[in-house]
Amino acid sequence: MELERDAIERLLDDWPVARLSTVSPSGAPEAVPVVFARSGGALWSPIDGKPKRGGELARLRNVRAEPRVCLLLDHYEDDWSLLWWLRVDGRASVVGLDAAGAAGAAAALRAKYPRYAEGVTALFSGPPTLLRIEVVRAFGWRARVLG
């Protein structure tokens, strides 16, 4: 059944991880787990200090050419009556800390993830860079009512 609107709002505020799907310049889908926070009506994901595989990140290259992205939040467990997923179709842009709303987004990320606030992991790796994702639509599915 459809995931209710209040559950969607709560998950976008609180759920710690999403899988970001983008489309490569050759038209193939690519996915990577990301952290994110909601701020100022958009979703924001930092290019943070977690080790990366090197080179310009594919997600940035992809988004610059094709801004349409998909964020998937979901929960898996062996009891399939507890499954749910939430899909966000969005439009992403690559921005720096000087962008409108970016400072608020950085504060929201530090508030959501203590490791950033405590300095265990750098919020930004190199020049501060964020994906700003405008939510075009958000919808989801659940096997039954969420607790």
Add this chain to the structure above:
Amino acid sequence: MELERDAIERLLDDWPVARLSTVSPSGAPEAVPVVFARSGGALWSPIDGKPKRGGELARLRNVRAEPRVCLLLDHYEDDWSLLWWLRVDGRASVVGLDAAGAAGAAAALRAKYPRYAEGVTALFSGPPTLLRIEVVRAFGWRARVLG
């Protein structure tokens, strides 16, 4: 750092859930959680009896037009030193139980997911349909050595 080959092989055999990314006919990425099993050198995901959102599934429509897919396996927890992800770039096809290897895949799915074997959830919803995903490449990242 790179996820080791033996960890990749183990995860493809044992990890219970993946996020499947496909590309829509309009060129946008779409993602959904899926179960899967490895059999005969490919990965297989059934269109099973879990409730769906209705209509022909977007994943089938997408794959028929664009066979390139991405499967993401990953683990999230608050301790980011334990993070890892595994990405499979593949080519998918929509097949029935009469396809080469499909009967073995159905057996592998029942062995991996007791709910199928026990009949709690139907392995197939309607005419048996599977996504067969040929692995083109598999690679991953981990924050540190997996336990």
